[in-house]
Amino acid sequence: MSFHALGLSDELLAAVADSGYNEPTPIQRQAIPLVLMGRDIIGVAQTGTGKTASFVLPMIDILAHGRGRARMPRSLIIAPTRELADQVAQNFLKYGKNHNLSMALLIGGVSFGDQDKALEKGVDVLIATPGRLLDQFERGKILLSGVDILVIDEADRMLDMGFIPDVERICSLLGPNRQSLLFSATMAPPIKKLADRFLNDPRMIEVARQSSTNANIAQSLLMTGARDKRDTLRELLRAEEVTSAIVFCNRKRDVNDLADSLKRYGFRAGQIHGDMEQRDRLSTLEDFKADRISILVASDVAARGLDIKGVSHIFNYDVPFNAEDYVHRIGRTGRAGKTGIAVTLVTSADADLVADIEKLIGARIERRGAAPLETGSESKAAGKDGGDKDAAPARGRSRGGRRTKGGDRKAAAPAPEIVAAPVPEPEPEPEPKAARESKAAPAPVPAPARPTPAPKAAPRAARDEDIDDGTWNGPVPDFLSVSARD
DNA sequence: AAAAAAT
Numbered sequence: 001m002s003f004h005a006l007g008l009s010d011e012l013l014a015a016v017a018d019s020g021y022n023e024p025t026p027i028q029r030q031a032i033p034l035v036l037m038g039r040d041i042i043g044v045a046q047t048g049t050g051k052t053a054s055f056v057l058p059m060i061d062i063l064a065h066g067r068g069r070a071r072m073p074r075s076l077i078i079a080p081t082r083e084l085a086d087q088v089a090q091n092f093l094k095y096g097k098n099h100n101l102s103m104a105l106l107i108g109g110v111s112f113g114d115q116d117k118a119l120e121k122g123v124d125v126l127i128a129t130p131g132r133l134l135d136q137f138e139r140g141k142i143l144l145s146g147v148d149i150l151v152i153d154e155a156d157r158m159l160d161m162g163f164i165p166d167v168e169r170i171c172s173l174l175g176p177n178r179q180s181l182l183f184s185a186t187m188a189p190p191i192k193k194l195a196d197r198f199l200n201d202p203r204m205i206e207v208a209r210q211s212s213t214n215a216n217i218a219q220s221l222l223m224t225g226a227r228d229k230r231d232t233l234r235e236l237l238r239a240e241e242v243t244s245a246i247v248f249c250n251r252k253r254d255v256n257d258l259a260d261s262l263k264r265y266g267f268r269a270g271q272i273h274g275d276m277e278q279r280d281r282l283s284t285l286e287d288f289k290a291d292r293i294s295i296l297v298a299s300d301v302a303a304r305g306l307d308i309k310g311v312s313h314i315f316n317y318d319v320p321f322n323a324e325d326y327v328h329r330i331g332r333t334g335r336a337g338k339t340g341i342a343v344t345l346v347t348s349a350d351a352d353l354v355a356d357i358e359k360l361i362g363a364r365i366e367r368r369g370a371a372p373l374e375t376g377s378e379s380k381a382a383g384k385d386g387g388d389k390d391a392a393p394a395r396g397r398s399r400g401g402r403r404t405k406g407g408d409r410k411a412a413a414p415a416p417e418i419v420a421a422p423v424p425e426p427e428p429e430p431e432p433k434a435a436r437e438s439k440a441a442p443a444p445v446p447a448p449a450r451p452t453p454a455p456k457a458a459p460r461a462a463r464d465e466d467i468d469d470g471t472w473n474g475p476v477p478d479f480l481s482v483s484a485r486d
Numbered sequence: 487a488a489a490a491a492a493t
Contacts, residue, residue, distance in 0.1 A: 080490070080491080081491080082491080108493085129490095129491060129492090130491070131491045131492040131493090132491080134492075135492050160490080161489080161490045163490090163491075250487080250488055250489080251487090251489085252488085274489065274490055274491080299488080299489060299490085301489070303489090318488095325489090
């Protein structure tokens with residue numbers, strides 16, 4: 001089936017063809033005809049499903065006739081983050097190149113000047129984050145009563161970020177005769193309520209069940225000590241065939257620190273988080289897209305919706321606090337039919353979080369890697385000091401590592417020796433690369449599920465950083481399959 | 487435990 005059957009104009013089809021797309025995705029097939037008919041829709045779809053084009057394309061054709069009047073945008077798209085808003089704007093530019101539509105992007109962190117000018121002239125398409133939109137509304141710069149089409153993008157994210165009251169406020173400012181499209185990865189009760197209140201007899205389109213992770217993504221967990229994370233990550237970055245990777249941290253400070261560290265080690269890395277200047281956020285993204293950097297260290301500002309081509313790997317430097325965020329983070333890879341690899345660094349403190357994730361995705365994630373040396377034997381008694389009360393029956397533990405899908409990996413390396421000495425600093429970083437690299441490297445990262453160059457690292461001598469309560473010590477507890485909550 | 491968004 002091609003785009004031609006969907007009822008779009010020839011100019012639009014030409015722009016789509018120029019973008020290299022031949023076949024509509026399932027959500028596009030379902031949504032585009034409905035939107036063209038003027039129906040309200042609820043699209044339950046994950047990002048990466050072609051969701052954006054499913055509303056951008058029909059909107060361009062609907063808006064093709066007519067003209068935006070001053071301060072009265074004809075359509076409004078609200079997105080939770082600035083980058084997502086920008087991404088939607090890029091889509092309008094790409095697909096609208098044969099149309100003469102005016103557009104304004106209303107996001108925080110950028111000056112009012114251009115935004116004001118565009119609004120004053122009148123726009124067909126207004127794309128905004130809620131905060132700046134309401135700000136501009138209160139300044140009297142926009143009238144929302146002329147909006148014929150409203151899109152609420154990534155509603156579940158809006159919910160997580162506490163934007164629902166803002167969104168409700170915005171909805172209540174719009175005129176009654178409009179078409180509304182709502183997209184969300186989940187239909188949590190507050191979102192359902194929002195839809196009930198502001199949508200008119202919506203058709204529900206469901207593409208992929210939420211919390212189902214993309215089958216194109218090979219996921220694994222890699223056990224590591226809390227103080228070994230940087231070593232482990234660098235090792236991974238070298239062992240894997242990384243063409244471009246996003247490394248997620250839970251904290252903005254760690255994003256900065258880790259990115260700086262990687263740069264010191266010679267990696268082409270950059271960072272993005274919400275405390276950075278908007279200019280820098282966007283330029284880092286551009287650098288990443290243009291392959292001027294290959295590693296993007298990011299906070300969850302980049303977890304959802306960002307559509308960057310060719311991301312080969314996702315590394316969770318920290319296990320995300322929200323299980324949903326895990327799904328979104330790894331969803332930045334394996335897009336558009338490609339395969340992707342997602343590796344999550346796990347320390348003993350992350351047991352509950354991992355349990356939550358596995359519960360959400362309804363699957364056990366493959367454990368990769370050497371558990372640190374089993375000091376005990378394989379005897380049943382070993383289970384006791386591992387903290388796994390209800391030891392699983394057929395766990396197939398073996399010395400030096402746990403069983404993985406492909407059988408015992410011989411890569412299971414001697415684990416760091418535990419020495420009893422006080423821990424000075426987490427990591428004495430600013431050492432020149434050469435000096436540091438020549439040192440024995442950390443425990444090799446075991447081979448992933450698909451063939452990659454063998455890790456070149458050899459077992460190393462214990463260092464101070466090795467001492468760490470987060471280190472896996474003793475038998476590997478099976479907590480990872482035990483649900484910790486409820 | 488954090489991050490996101492208006493100044």
